[in-house]
Amino acid sequence: MARAILIVLDSVGCGGAEDAAAYGDTGADTLGHIAEACAEGRGDRDGLRSGPLHIPNLARLGLSHACEASTGKPLAGVTRSDAPQGQYGYGVEISQGKDTPSGHWEIAGCPVPFKWGYFTALESSFPSDLVAAIIREGALPGILGNKHASGTAVIDKLAEEHIRTGKPICYTSVDSVLQIAAHEEHFGLERLYDLCKKARVLVDPLRIGRVIARPFVGTAETGFTRTGNRKDFSIPPPDETILDRLAAKGRPIVTVGKIGDIFAHRNTGEEIKPFGNAAMWAAALEAFARLPDGGFCFVNLVDFDTEYGHRRDIPGYAAALEAFDRDLPKLEALLRPGDLAVITADHGNDPSWPGTDHTREHVPILGFGPAVPAREIGRRASFADIAATLSEWLGVGTVGPGRPW
Structure with missing residues (x-):
């Protein structure tokens, strides 16, 4: 029986959201601007990293192709694979906002059907x-x-x-x-x-x-x-998610990072919450290695957002992407013939953008596994396509309003 792992690289957007102007984010492009900065030397930091953005494994799976489909431009300085080995495309958020719950819930098959409340006053913000x-x-x-x-x-x-x-x-x-x-x-x-x-x-x-x-x-x-x-x-999602469907079917679930908090601990299975990307990735690999057939592992790697995006730290963000890329083959080595791995993001947080907040962007989608055919999946009209694809792959029916690719 198939297994699946879903990895959210928190805030690793790929630009181009059609409604970005409504959020003051016209032109924001997290991955694109990081790659440009690195290619121009603005991503260098002594003792940390230097040169063009080096993410050969993500590029091999089709990341540059996904970014080019979203923005019309490949990632500057990143070697573009002639024949990507994964499924690649980008997702468009239909939920309003550019926040963590909206992005994750929609990824899990539950777009947000209402407008969130906000504290809009910059000073004396709370009533x-x-x-x-x-x-x-x-x-x-x-x-x-x-x-x-x-x-x-x-x-x-x-x-x-x-x-x-x-x-x-x-x-x-x-x-x-x-x-x-x-x-x-x-x-x-x-x-x-x-x-x-x-x-x-x-x-x-x-x-x-x-x-x-x-x-x-x-x-x-x-x-x-x-x-x-x-x-x-958090408040709980207002409708069924892939976690709910899998739990109802008795499937093993492991969530790593802040997934439990985001989903109000509803059907989040075994929750593992270490501190920092390196520890969370190590925990995710260990959990996936022991995950039984039919199981699902849902991972959030938050440092991209909290440590580098909000702090507008381009070299730190680039180094974190490169660190994840170096370790990606460890996951590939764990994949069994029927397994599916998906890498995506929940929103953007362009470290070159004014201010310190998230940015309204498309997100890249990469799917791969030993028996997963490499192909372009194009523009996905909702992040919910991810849940639809994963739930169908795991044999529990299509969850949410999305369409499998």
Whole structure:
């Protein structure tokens, strides 16, 4: 019986979204601009990487072809395979927004049928009654932040005041999100989680997608660092996903990274959540190696987004892509004759783009396996085509409104 693994390279978009203008993202192209920067020397960093973007394994599977189909341009400096060995194309998001839940839910076969709520004001972002309720329910002396902000920047700016006053740092972005940062030792990790659970209930009427606990450690002398104990408190998908269908059929499921949080832990099977791309990829390979026949492994590699996209770090992003590419043959070696592997993304986060937020983009789609015929799959009208293809491959019927390729 076939197995499948789905790998989301968080934020690795490939440009060209037709409705990008509505999001202020006309011209954004995460992969394209990273490749251009590397080809021009703007992706170099001493001791980290240099030269053109080196991703021969992804290129061999058809990544440059997928990007060219999306934008009309191949990846600058990346050797273009004459005969790609995988199935390659790109996906168009039909859900509104450019956020993590929308992208992942649609990939899993459940496009978002409603408009998310957002905190649009750049300063004093949260309604006064919500702030009052958070303070009351959390027995807090107050909150700090209350604005749109980069997480690392707002923690660096407000951490000392947070420790002195006991007030958590609350901030948001263009995503449908309320983020709460607090010091693991001075505020307490479990107390932070409990506060986020209460905030989750408070923002439900506003249709806010996620409340995110952002714990950090450190001192003013050593600097402050976010830890791997982040936890997302999401609303559940509004309809069936591939995870639901597989669980109903009794299939083994393993989810790696923040997949459990994104799907509100609904039918997410064995959840594995190490910290950092390298640890998550190692865990994914180990989980897939022991995955029984008929099983499904769903992986999110978040560092592309959190560590490099939001921080507008082109050399770091390029190095992370190259590291993933180097390790890709380890997965290929684990694939059995009936297996299908799919690599995609949930949105863009162009590190050359103004600001620090996600970008509205197409996403690349690569499919491969020992018995998977290499071919172009073209433009997919919804990310939901991914779930439709995987569910059909696994023999549980077509999940969601997408069309298998």
